Amino acid sequence: MxxxxxxxxxxxxxxxxxxxxxxxxxxxxxxxxxxxxxxxxxxxxxxxxxxxxxxxxxxxxxxxxxxxxxxxxxxxxxxxxxxxxxxxxxxxxxxxxxxxxxxxxxxxxxxxxxxxxxxxxxxxxxxxxxxxxxxxxxxxxxxxxxxxxxxxxxxxxxxxxxxxxxxxxxxxxxxxxxxxxxxxxxxxxxxxxxxxxxxxxxxxxxxxxxxxxxxxxxxxxxxxxxxxxxxxxxxxxxxxxxxxxxxxxxxxxxxxxxxxxxxxxxxGSEVRSAxxxxxxxxxxxxxxxxxxxxxxxxxxxxxxxxxxxxxxxxxxxxxxxxxxxxxxxxxxxxxxxxxxxxxxxxxxxxxxxxxxxxxxxxxxxxxxxxxxxxxxxxxxxxxxYSPYRHFNIDVSEYAPILPRGGVHTDLQSLDLRVNRVDARIALDGNVAGLPAYPDRDEPLVFMGETLPICTVELGLPMVMAAMVRDLEDAGLADGKSLFAADVFSSHWLFGALEPMDQGAPWYYGGLPGIEDADYLLVPLCPVDQKIQHQILGAIKERGDAISVTEIRRTELYILYQLG
Structure with missing residues (x-):
């Protein structure tokens, strides 16, 4: 050529x-x-x-x-x-x-x-x-x-x-x-x-x-x-x-x-390097x-x-x-x-x-x-032409991402994506007639608890808001910070919690900010289960350096006291 x-x-x-x-x-x-x-x-x-x-x-x-x-x-x-x-x-x-x-x-x-x-x-x-x-x-x-x-x-x-x-x-x-x-x-x-x-x-x-x-x-x-x-x-x-x-x-x-x-x-992260x-x-x-x-x-x-x-x-x-x-x-x-x-x-x-x-x-x-x-x-x-599509949308189909956000309720997403909660769960091995898939990752066991195979597909804001309201009702939120075993620790946006000092708005690896956190929150249906496994595995590796004590359990999460 x-x-x-x-x-x-x-x-x-x-x-x-x-x-x-x-x-x-x-x-x-x-x-x-x-x-x-x-x-x-x-x-x-x-x-x-x-x-x-x-x-x-x-x-x-x-x-x-x-x-x-x-x-x-x-x-x-x-x-x-x-x-x-x-x-x-x-x-x-x-x-x-x-x-x-x-x-x-x-x-x-x-x-x-x-x-x-x-x-x-x-x-x-x-x-x-x-x-x-x-x-x-x-x-x-x-x-x-x-x-x-x-x-x-x-x-x-x-x-x-x-x-x-x-x-x-x-x-x-x-x-x-x-x-x-x-x-x-x-x-x-x-x-x-x-x-x-x-x-x-x-x-x-x-x-x-x-x-x-x-x-x-x-x-x-x-x-x-x-x-x-x-x-x-x-x-x-x-x-x-x-x-x-x-x-x-x-x-x-x-x-x-x-x-x-x-x-x-x-x-050097296995999570988000590319x-x-x-x-x-x-x-x-x-x-x-x-x-x-x-x-x-x-x-x-x-x-x-x-x-x-x-x-x-x-x-x-x-x-x-x-x-x-x-x-x-x-x-x-x-x-x-x-x-x-x-x-x-x-x-x-x-x-x-x-x-x-x-x-x-x-x-x-x-x-x-x-x-x-x-x-x-x-x-x-x-x-x-994205601004023109945006201009022509029907706002009645949208809901605030932060329902208690005051002036910040001007940032909204489709009501379907905010308030409808869908999850992906494993059916094989749990339903009669569906044998367990042999190459599926083994469920994670943390603190003697076998965590379900489940990930949130839709409705993440609603899930986080519900967790925070429950913490507030239990008197566990005011001025406290938590490390979520998931890709996001965004829960403080939804209520009375505080962000972690040295925390990471997006999880990239390690345990950034956990020294400042009061709680470890383990969602029973996280956004990314592989990341949850990585976080909890890192906590296990730290051994006695991080002490965790269960203090609350709901259908959405398990909460552990740190320190």
Missing amino acids: MVCLTIVSKKGTNPILRQAQMTKSKTAALTAFLFAVLAAMGGASVLKGGLYIGKHEGDTLHLMQIVFRMADGQTPHLDFMTPIGALAFWPIAMLVKSGFGIGMAVIWSQVFAALIFLPVVVWLAWSRLTPWLGALFGLFVMVLLLALVHGEAQRSVSISMHYNRLAWAAAFVAIVAALIPPTNQDGRGRSSIDGIIIGAMICVMLMIKMTYFVSFAVPIVVALLMTGQRRALLYAVLTGVAVAGTITVFAGFEYWISYAQDLLAVA PGEPLTAVMGAPAYLGGSIAAIVGVIFLRQAQVAAGGLVLLLLIPGFFYVTYQNFGNDPQWLLLLAVLLLALRDQAADVVNGWGWNLRDGIMVVAAVALALTAPSFFNLA
């Missing part, structure tokens, strides 16, 4: 940029277009008056825990364990602290983020892209910031993994700024602004999800060097140092140590192979068309594209949107060359970009 792609004809080898600098009128038109997108998507979300999700209640409880703890003055990594950076939740927490309900705080935080990104996107489009490509790039960034679903093609509204969309938007901006050099150079002023933007976007990635920083920092630096933007690189480094220094002044050096410890703990398909599948499974081939062909075409910097940097970006997708739940390759923008921008640097197959490489690059857009279209359109 490489032989066939050998260049045999050159109609023009001068790799000049064909992008024309935007006129003031076109820049104003672009600004108006992007503001219209922001107003339409953000307005549809805000005017609903609340956030109504259709799935991922557990993830939503995880978000609530972190937001409420931060609004109460706690710091991620220092006061509780999470691998997600503080910036993913800080805007929401500040709005909650100022009096917003959490549902509207989520929505307004996205609108404010889009308002901050808008002038940055216009600046990059004005300095680097043609008007139409600038509009396409800006549309992609605005949609990522303002959507009400994480991606894929499933239409249900979900705020789960909202931080992935924000990190992708920052990555799009930083990579375009680094790889596509400005077409209207005007000296130091331009370089300083470009560098500050790139440095700020890298910091956004670092402070949201380390995966993005690790995957894209090196290609961004290489891109800046290869495109001659050394002064911009200097300003980017200075911006990063300034941001890191400011955080250190306020949070202390211990913040970075704790952040690293949380990341290492999750990386939340979806294996890496090989993300690269080569049927759903992803087309995008992988498009990226590789794009690199080949760029190199053959004498776009040396673009081809090399895109090649360096591809492993990061795969790794970030592998690390994100749903494994949605949203990098295909960026691939299309980069190919269309770099096409204007390409020599007018025909390869051994008789293909004009500039046309070939455009075809690959079109393929990338076609492959990602279902996910993109799902993102783009």
Whole structure:
């Protein structure tokens, strides 16, 4: 194949940029277009008056825990364990602290983020892209910031993994700024602004999800060097140092140590080190192979068309594209949107060359970009019109996730998913005529109690609320904290309990926070029975270091006193 792609004809080898600098009128038109997108998507979300999700209640409880703890003055990594950076939740927490309900705080935080990104996107489009490509790039960034679903093609509204969309938007901006050099150079002023933007976007990635920083920092630096933007690189480094220094002044050096410890703990965890398909599948499974081939062909075409910097940097970006997708739940390759923008921008640097197959490489690059857009279209359109689906839902079918949450009842889910409780239980071996399946995991025995084989499928908020009400009625809740033998210890959201110091809003391994807990709560029908087995196994291994005494038993849980 490489032989066939050998260049045999050159109609023009001068790799000049064909992008024309935007006129003031076109820049104003672009600004108006992007503001219209922001107003339409953000307005549809805000005017609903609340956030109504259709799935991922557990993830939503995880978000609530972190937001409420931060609004109460706690710091991620220092006061509780999470691998997600503080910036993913800080805007929401500040709005909650100022009096917003959490549902509207989520929505307004996205609108404010889009308002901050808008002038940055216009600046990059004005300095680097043609008007139409600038509009396409800006549309992609605005949609990522303002959507009400994480991606894929499933239409249900979900705020789960909202931080992935924000990190992708920052990555799009930083990579375009680094790889596509400005077409209207005007000296130091331009370089300083470009560098500050790139440095700020890298910091956004670092402070949201380390995966993005690790995957894209090196290609961004290489891109800046290869495109001659050394002064911009200097300003980017200075911006990063300034941001890191400011955080250190306020949070202390211990913040970075704790952040690293949380990341290492999750990386080594058997529970959540990778939340979806294996890496090989993300690269080569049927759903992803087309995008992988498009990226590789794009690199080949760029190199053959004498776009040396673009081809090399895109090649360096591809492993990061795969790794970030592998690390994100749903494994949605949203990098295909960026691939299309980069190919269309770099096409204007390409020599007018025909390869051994008789293909004009500039046309070939455009075809690959079109393929990338076609492959990602279902996910993109799902993102783009999610606020309008949200706006048109019938709120009578929804119920608050926190029924006693006061102003925070503006975050709701389908009544079916909140109040109807369904579970998956084992029938074989328990019902006449159904012999026991020989390879089923053995039931767990803890403190002499054989726990049933059962997992909650639906109605998690109702189950937690019922447990907390029972604890309150028994006089066991006020000011107490509990460690739940399950993936979530979210019970304190539903009543008079307190969160554990150093606890983990999402269980990743070990026994984080158990030293601060008053109780161990063992749900008889947990969300994840394997995690329950892991937690109780870890408690058994600690032996006499953790003393447990049963103090209450219901049909939903067994409660043990710790210490």
